[in-house]
Amino acid sequence: MKRCGLILWTCLLAVTVNSVWSEDPLSLGVRGGAVSFSVQMDLRGMDIEFLLWRFNSSYSVLRFSNESKNPLKTYPDYEGRVGLDPQTYTLTLHGLHLNDSGVYSARIIDHKGNDKDVAKHILHVHEAVPELLFSMSLLYFNSSEGFCNVSVVCEAGSSMVSATCDLENCVQVDTSLTLQHLQMGVSLGRDTHTHTHTIYCNASNLVSHRSQWGHMETVCMEEVDPILDPISGLLLVVLDTAAPLxxxxxxxxxxxxxxxxxxxxxxxxxxxxxxxxxxxxxxxxxxxxxxxxxxxxxxxxxxxxxxxxxxxxxxxxxxxxxxxxxxxxx
Structure with missing residues (x-):
């Protein structure tokens, strides 16, 4: 009985916690970017002497006063990084750091000293997807058979994915993901109108997405520029003549x-x-x-x-x- 009661109490507590957390909106931020938090009720006509935004219920971020010559007061850890809309009381945080992840809440205090919570937001800050380095190299090409095999390597910082592609599909050979919440993949697209084959490399996480692509035809059937062809021919003639000398x-x-x-x-x-x-x-x-x-x-x-x-x-x-x-x- 005690064991059954403990299990029931644990399940009830989990449901309660999930319900509380589900009511709090989740915000995602990218490192170096900005995010805004709004109040979650209509404050028009309410007696407001102070409005205070706090971080993790322990650190003050910004205080607004309706009866002061200097209505905004920014606390040291957030100077130059926060702003407040005096009409909607929306807080905007710029230049996000990874350690800015946490809970942001707002509370109002009236002239009688009564306080009330009016906002609560959960923020997760993540790194943006790095610039992609995309490269293709020819493995095998047979024009008579209409077959081409290409090796593809796509890198995002220290993460990478490699694949081999033909004119039908792409098969991933190796994947190494070192960044949190990062997903990478290589795919093949075909255009029925132009009869071209395009290889795509896509990388995304919770806050950003990047993509690189290249045509297989540029690797399988490289054509010489007709303007550069006479120059290359002349260069070959000069090299052939000068080599014996x-x-x-x-x-x-x-x-x-x-x-x-x-x-x-x-x-x-x-x-x-x-x-x-x-x-x-x-x-x-x-x-x-x-x-x-x-x-x-x-x-x-x-x-x-x-x-x-x-x-x-x-x-x-x-x-x-x-x-x-x-x-x-x-």
Whole structure:
């Protein structure tokens, strides 16, 4: 019994809450846009000393007074963003932020101090649908068979949808939706009069809608502009004529660079080799001249007096020659 009573009480409470919330009008706002809230009863002929608009029953937005030189007073968080129609008491809120979502209510106070609620609105602020980036690319085309297959990608900020389309329909391949309440889709439209096929990309949320489109014929059968055709032909002729000449010049440049590199390397090696041969030749000639000077000296004992054993050593005589030693003989 207790469980049944609890369930019945919960259902009754849910119905009551839904009925209360259903009586309050829901307003949708786009970030950066504006929204207006009107009073929900006729205030003509009523004793009104003050009218106060509030946000979430805790923050004052604007106060209107019938007996003041400055009838409107805007509170700091809403300065420069709100306005009031003094005839209908309609509140207008500009430059909406996402945190402006909430409940806006109005209350009047008469000269006797009595107050009465005269308006209550629920506001939901959402981001607008971003600009769409729409692209089509050819996958396959066969004119004889009358078949064309196109890849389509549509992006809205960080959200995207991709599809493949032929001349009959479009099939979505991938969908990634990162924005709240965003819906995206790709569809194909056919015009029976012009026999054209148009691909549409639609994106919408609770507060805005965007669309992009493109003709399949522009991708499947691209035609060259007749005005640009002679220019492109002339450009192709120039390129065909200049290509062999450019190739010849490039080969000549590479040949010169390689030849110069080889010549420089050979010259360096030759110079180094000749220098070493001359150095070794001078050393050998110096040793030979010293040997001949010792052999033909009139006093060889003076040269060998440091070591008496060397005085008895007979040195072989070398025949004298007038021909100089060549470097190649060394």
């Amino acid at each position: 450019f190739l010849i010049l490039l080969l000549l440049l590479l040949f010169c660079l390689i030849k110069r590199r080889r010549h420089t390397g050979y010259y360096d090696r030759f110079t180094t080799k000749a220098h070493l041969k001359r150095s070794f030749a001078s050393i050998e000639l110096l040793n030979i001249y010293e040997f001949e000077e010792f052999h033909w000296s009139p006093f060889p004992e003076e040269v060998l007096k440091g070591n008496p054993a060397d005085a008895d050593r007979k040195l072989p005589l070398l025949p004298q020659t007038t021909e100089p030693y060549s470097v190649d003989q060394l």
